[in-house]
Amino acid sequence: QVQLQESGPGLVKPSHTLSLTCTVSGGSISSGGYYWNWIRQHPGKGLEWIGYISYSGSPYYNPSLKSRLTMSVDTSKNQFSLKLSSLTAADTAVFYCAREAGYDDFPRGMYYFDYWGQGTLVTVSS
Amino acid sequence: SSELTQDPAVSVALGQTVRITCQGDSLRSYYASWYQQKPGQAPVLVIYGKKSNRPSGIPDRFSGSSSGNTASLTITGAQAEDEADYYCNSRDSSGNHAFGTGTKVTVL
Numbered sequence: 001q002v003q004l005q006e007s008g009p010g011l012v013k014p015s016h017t018l019s020l021t022c023t024v025s026g027g028s029i030s031s032g033g034y035y036w037n038w039i040r041q042h043p044g045k046g047l048e049w050i051g052y053i054s055y056s057g058s059p060y061y062n063p064s065l066k067s068r069l070t071m072s073v074d075t076s077k078n079q080f081s082l083k084l085s086s087l088t089a090a091d092t093a094v095f096y097c098a099r100e101a102g103y104d105d106f107p108r109g110m111y112y113f114d115y116w117g118q119g120t121l122v123t124v125s126s
Numbered sequence: 127s128s129e130l131t132q133d134p135a136v137s138v139a140l141g142q143t144v145r146i147t148c149q150g151d152s153l154r155s156y157y158a159s160w161y162q163q164k165p166g167q168a169p170v171l172v173i174y175g176k177k178s179n180r181p182s183g184i185p186d187r188f189s190g191s192s193s194g195n196t197a198s199l200t201i202t203g204a205q206a207e208d209e210a211d212y213y214c215n216s217r218d219s220s221g222n223h224a225f226g227t228g229t230k231v232t233v234l
Contacts, residue, residue: 042162046225046226046228047169048225049163049215049222049223049225052223060222064223093162102174102217107155108156108192109155109157110156110157110158110176110192111159111217111223112171112175113159113161113169114170114174116168116170116189117168117169117171119168
């Protein structure tokens with residue numbers, strides 16, 4: 001059974017950079033075929049997709065966050081990470097990591113998040 | 127545009143059927159996946175793909191369908207434990223993902 005676990009600080013100061021790590025167990029990131037995602041949820045709000053990174057290290061970011069985002073993968077530790085810079089109070093949210101599976105096809109492709117971490121609350125405050 | 131629109135809230139009597147819809151241009155090119163989220167918990171995948179696939183452990187009262195730019199999640203014979211927020215999700219042709227605005231399902 002694949003499991004994901006987020007780790008990182010619960011409190012970060014404004015203008016600072018948030019660093020989160022997702023540790024994957026029960027499966028290898030380097031086996032390929034999946035995308036490794038970050039998703040967040042502001043308090044009382046809906047889900048917001050942040051971006052993903054492939055096992056080979058190719059990232060894809062939400063355009064609205066791209067200028068502040070860096071994602072990386074460490075296959076030796078079976079982890080992937082997120083760095084979000086220039087934080088403001090508006091970045092306060094629960095951050096989830098999730099595995100994405102799927103493929104492109106015609107007339108419709110399909111992608112889905114089959115495993116999620118439990119989420120970690122990040123508060124941006126001085 | 128990769129925006130996905132859902133009705134904010136629906137209610138259903140215990141044992142009855144409820145349909146939740148999700149609309150967006152990206153659904154013409156990608157099937158929606160559906161997620162159930164209960165308070166204080168991470169989302170859980172309930173439906174994905176063309177054949178209304180359900181992960182192991184998801185009851186068969188959950189089903190999905192797609193037509194044009196609309197995807198639907200149907201709960202047939204809703205149970206009290208189905209009360210939750212439901213989100214659709216889809217990629218778009220650029221590789222972006224979008225989540226729907228979410229639907230709160232209340233079981234009466």
